[in-house]
Amino acid sequence: MAPIEVGNVIPNGTLTYLDDTNNIQYVSIHSFAANKKVIILGVLGAFTPICISEHVSSFIEISEILKAKGIDEIICISVNDPFVMNAWNKTFPENKHVKFFADGSxxxxxxxxxxxxxxxxxxxxxxxxxxxxxxxLKVKVAKIEGGGQFTISSAQKIIKAL
Structure with missing residues (x-):
């Protein structure tokens, strides 16, 4: 499939997360993002160096500003299971707005x-x-990196587009 791009409607899909009682919950992206402004960030993997120190942290650091600019939800998706994503989320005690969803397969x-x-x-x-x-559900800005690079997908790059 061709990569998602500006103007496309995001595909529907089901992601998982752990609720407060450590039960796996399922979320439809279309149900979650319908009628909202959402930032979706994808990472190579939970606990990977750039994802921890730069990519996800950049969104956590300015999440209040993003919310003030009209962003309803910020989600981080990784090809990990919901238990790993939950554990990774706990390493960001300052996080109040970024939700961690698993795309296990x-x-x-x-x-x-x-x-x-x-x-x-x-x-x-x-x-x-x-x-x-x-x-x-419609892509307004797409910042897609090649390989393991981190040059265009930071929160600072997204906020400039708001």
Whole structure:
């Protein structure tokens, strides 16, 4: 599939997360993002160096500003299970607004056309690093990285587009 781009409607898909009682919950992206302005950020994997120190943290740091500018939801998606995503979320005690969703089998990354095969590094199929600004399911801004780069998908790049 061709990569998602500006003007496209995001594909529907189901992601998972752990609720407050550690039960797996399922969320439809279309139900979650309908009639909202949402930032979706995709990362190569939970606990990976750039994702921790730069990508996700950039959104956590300015999440209040993003909310003030009209963003309803900020979600981080990774090809990990919901238990890993929950544990990773707990490493950001200052996080109040970024939700961590799991795409355990890279199904949603594939639906977006943003999967990357990192099998040669022992990582299997993952998601490319990206940030999307979505308004009522339609992509308004798409910042998609190549490989493991981190040059265009930070929160600072997205906020400039608001």
């Amino acid at each position: 890279a199904t949603y990354a594939r639906a977006l056309g943003l999967e990357i095969d990192l099998s040669e590094f022992g990582l299997g199929v993952r998601s490319k690093r990206f940030s999307l600004l979505v308004d009522n």
